[in-house]
Amino acid sequence: MTTFKNFIAGQWVEPTTAAYFENRNPADTRDLIGRFPRSGAEDVARAVASAQRGFAQWSRTPAPLRGDILRRVGDILTTRKEELANLMTREMGKPLAETRGDVQEGIDTAYYAAVEGRRLFGHTVPSELRNKWAMSYRRPIGVCGIITPFNFPLAIPTWKMFPALVCGNACVFKPAEDVPHTGHVFVEVLLEAGLPPEVIQLVHGFGEDVGAALVAHPQVPVISFTGSTETGSKVGETCGRMHKRLSLEMGGKNAQIVMDDADLSLALEGVLWGAFGTTGQRCTATSRLILQEGIHDRFLGMLVDRVRSLRLGDGRVAGTDVGPLIHEESRKKVERYVEIGRSEGARLEVGGSRPSGAGLEHGYFFEPTIFSGVRAGSRLEQEEIFGPVLSVVRVRDADEAFAVNNGVKYGLSSSVYTGSVHTSFRALAELDNGITYINAPTIGAEAHLPFGGVKQTGNGHREGGWEVYEFYSETKVCYVDYSGALQRAQIDTYAG
Numbered sequence: 125m126t127t128f129k130n131f132i133a134g135q136w137v138e139p140t141t142a143a144y145f146e147n148r149n150p151a152d153t154r155d156l157i158g159r160f161p162r163s164g165a166e167d168v169a170r171a172v173a174s175a176q177r178g179f180a181q182w183s184r185t186p187a188p189l190r191g192d193i194l195r196r197v198g199d200i201l202t203t204r205k206e207e208l209a210n211l212m213t214r215e216m217g218k219p220l221a222e223t224r225g226d227v228q229e230g231i232d233t234a235y236y237a238a239v240e241g242r243r244l245f246g247h248t249v250p251s252e253l254r255n256k257w258a259m260s261y262r263r264p265i266g267v268c269g270i271i272t273p274f275n276f277p278l279a280i281p282t283w284k285m286f287p288a289l290v291c292g293n294a295c296v297f298k299p300a301e302d303v304p305h306t307g308h309v310f311v312e313v314l315l316e317a318g319l320p321p322e323v324i325q326l327v328h329g330f331g332e333d334v335g336a337a338l339v340a341h342p343q344v345p346v347i348s349f350t351g352s353t354e355t356g357s358k359v360g361e362t363c364g365r366m367h368k369r370l371s372l373e374m375g376g377k378n379a380q381i382v383m384d385d386a387d388l389s390l391a392l393e394g395v396l397w398g399a400f401g402t403t404g405q406r407c408t409a410t411s412r413l414i415l416q417e418g419i420h421d422r423f424l425g426m427l428v429d430r431v432r433s434l435r436l437g438d439g440r441v442a443g444t445d446v447g448p449l450i451h452e453e454s455r456k457k458v459e460r461y462v463e464i465g466r467s468e469g470a471r472l473e474v475g476g477s478r479p480s481g482a483g484l485e486h487g488y489f490f491e492p493t494i495f496s497g498v499r500a501g502s503r504l505e506q507e508e509i510f511g512p513v514l515s516v517v518r519v520r521d522a523d524e525a526f527a528v529n530n531g532v533k534y535g536l537s538s539s540v541y542t543g544s545v546h547t548s549f550r551a552l553a554e555l556d557n558g559i560t561y562i563n564a565p566t567i568g569a570e571a572h573l574p575f576g577g578v579k580q581t582g583n584g585h586r587e588g589g590w591e592v593y594e595f596y597s598e599t600k601v602c603y604v605d606y607s608g609a610l611q612r613a614q615i616d617t618y619a620g
């Protein structure tokens with residue numbers, strides 16, 4: 125069995141705690157992937173001290189050269205795509221097609237970042253005074269604490285770290301304890317591409333130890349966190365007190381709306397992918413299906429038929445549609461929500477149990493589950509489950525559908541299937557989400573557009589696209605007066 129290490133101060137080192145945790149395959153828990161450091165605050169302190177040295181060097185490296193290293197990272201990820209997809213599926217369970225997509229999202233993010241190293245636009249604007257220039261440019265900030273979840277073990281770390289690095293920052297990376305192997309290989313790839321060693325630090329461990337120490341460290345001015353809304357609130361409290369720059373990406377309760385005038389077979393493919401892809405463990409997952417009454421019964425019948433034929437299994441086996449949940453606690457959480465659904469009077473249409481099939485007994489599998497007759501405002505309809513459970517709500521018209529969509533505390537993505545231009549554009553304007561899809565599922569955001577949600581999904585920042593580069597840099601404004609005289613702004617410009 126392999127025992128893995130942290131990467132701190134340019135070396136692979138054991139944790140100061142001398143403690144380790146096991147990482148097992150969620151599709152078959154007999155398969156032990158390795159032991160990983162259960163690090164503590166002292167490991168974080170050493171990593172931050174080294175990252176400060178890395179920052180001093182890296183922040184002075186021209187941004188196009190920083191981008192060039194990211195281009196090489198993209199090349200290596202392309203070459204190692206299949207290997208990475210396999211180890212990610214083994215580690216967190218989603219089928220190979222999905223982990224290949226996860227690596228591709230990282231590759232796309234790398235090539236976007238590489239080019240951004242030649243842009244990082246500031247502004248040059250006219251001064252109100254004669255013989256004076258006014259402009260702005262973007263400066264690096266310092267050491268960034270990067271805390272990532274299990275469901276996109278590669279893509280989400282790349283969303284955060286590639287822009288942070290191109291902007292000239294150093295990173296201390298704490299991957300989710302469910303996917304430390306991907307985190308390890310990711311750091312190997314960064315080093316192979318030529319990233320100076322002290323610019324990246326990898327500290328394995330648990331949120332309450334490593335995550336908390338990173339968030340509270342005074343020399344880490346930037347924190348980027350993806351995870352639950354509950355943990356995000358704690359992170360936010362500490363960062364607020366310490367005046368840190370913080371990007372939060374948290375829960376969702378995303379809905380797909382299907383109107384009477386929709387292409388039903390298209391909508392069917394959309395909801396199957398949106399609700400049960402990644403076993404429902406995406407913050408963009410379709411957790412609610414809002415059906416207009418004219419197509420409600422027919423569409424539900426079509427959907428239940430298809431869900432019965434979804435194949436559960438090891439994501440590395442061809443033909444598997446749905447992999448396991450990440451661990452036993454998430455399976456228990458899903459079971460609790462099945463009980464809540466029953467007690468709230470919703471009707472269980474399909475699923476609702478642990479499967480009994482051969483080959484599934486050693487994994488955290490749960491049947492794809494659909495409840496119909498779900499009441500807007502009920503717990504099943506309001507709370508994030510992060511599993512393969514879909515709640516169906518019946519509505520009369522677009523007004524009611526939009527109100528149900530907007531009636532939750534989260535606001536990440538939404539989807540409307542309709543043949544009407546009128547309904548489509550109304551949805552774009554009226555749905556309270558960071559992302560709205562027309563005739564496409566709630567999942568599938570592309571790396572070169574801003575990603576994030578409104579209300580309690582986030583705190584106003586976006587990942588991806590051009591906006592994230594503003595998060596990872598400070599604006600510096602520069603005035604150059606070459607008039608040779610004192611020119612008083614707001615006073616000498618205007619008469620009287």
Ligand code: UN1
Binds near residue numbers: 405409567
């Ligand atoms: C997430 O679930 O945290 O849009 C990210 C999507 C993916 C990213 C999901 N590209 O579903």
